[in-house]
Amino acid sequence: MTESVNQESRPELPSEADGTAHLFRALGKQVRVLRENLAMSQKDLAAATHCGLDLISAMERGVRTPQPEFLDRADDALKAGGVLRAAIPDVREAQKKARTRHPDWYRNYAKLEAEAVQLLHYGNQVVHGLLQTEEYARAIFTQRRPLLSEEIVEKRVADRLSRQQVFEQWPSPTFSFVFEEAVLSRPIGGRAVHEGQLRQLLRFGRLRAVELQVMPTDCEEHPNMDGSLNLLTTKGEQQVGYTEAQGHPHLFTDAREVRELADRYAMIRAEALTSRESLALIEKMLGDR
Incomplete structure (x- = not known):
């Protein structure tokens, strides 16, 4: 997502x-x-x-x-x-009821995500919802426009955090997240919230089922300047893609289009820092090293 x-x-x-x-x-x-x-x-x-x-x-x-x-x-x-x-x-x-709460434009992908055995994500705006802290998620929903009511903010925060139960499944799906360095540098919610989010990324990034990478800002070559993207593989081994721009979602099921996204994602991972290097960078941001 x-x-x-x-x-x-x-x-x-x-x-x-x-x-x-x-x-x-x-x-x-x-x-x-x-x-x-x-x-x-x-x-x-x-x-x-x-x-x-x-x-x-x-x-x-x-x-x-x-x-x-x-x-x-x-x-x-x-x-x-x-x-x-x-x-x-x-x-x-x-x-x-929760499994059917998504709007029509997203429901098909949400169903696939819930049953996925693998999820790949490239992000250039915010940390993926599966990795967000409660405070970071609340800051995202509080700052959006038009404004949401306090009740809806809390409901959406709860819904978002409930998705993290996927990490408790066994066997666990496998995850690959690649974030632009700017995503990790942006102090959404303030210094304390930002620090908590970085520490959360370290915790998730050390899980066996998760590979977390950072695309450094000073990278001179970049295979994807078209925005965030998601790829997931279902239990039936079908891979699909999902993107969204300015509130317009697109679910990719055509084999050729999905292959193109997969090739692009593979190039993104190749250009990004390794998982070990990425975790070291986050530690450095925190002043832990």
């Missing part, structure tokens, strides 16, 4: 007010209260439910979706007496 500001300028969709965000926020609050009543730390709950500490924190804040498997384990860990398990059917129904 391309993550341009242009995409976020679409008008509010009726499905954004379908109530699913309220359900997840309510569940998060219940989990927090039950945990605190037992004087249990987030770290203890993470260990008991086989989840990451960041995931527990995000679910309690209502910005990540509690999965049915988590609710089942948490019900025992928090001695909830079936309260959390009782919400599992509602969560599954809400997830079904």
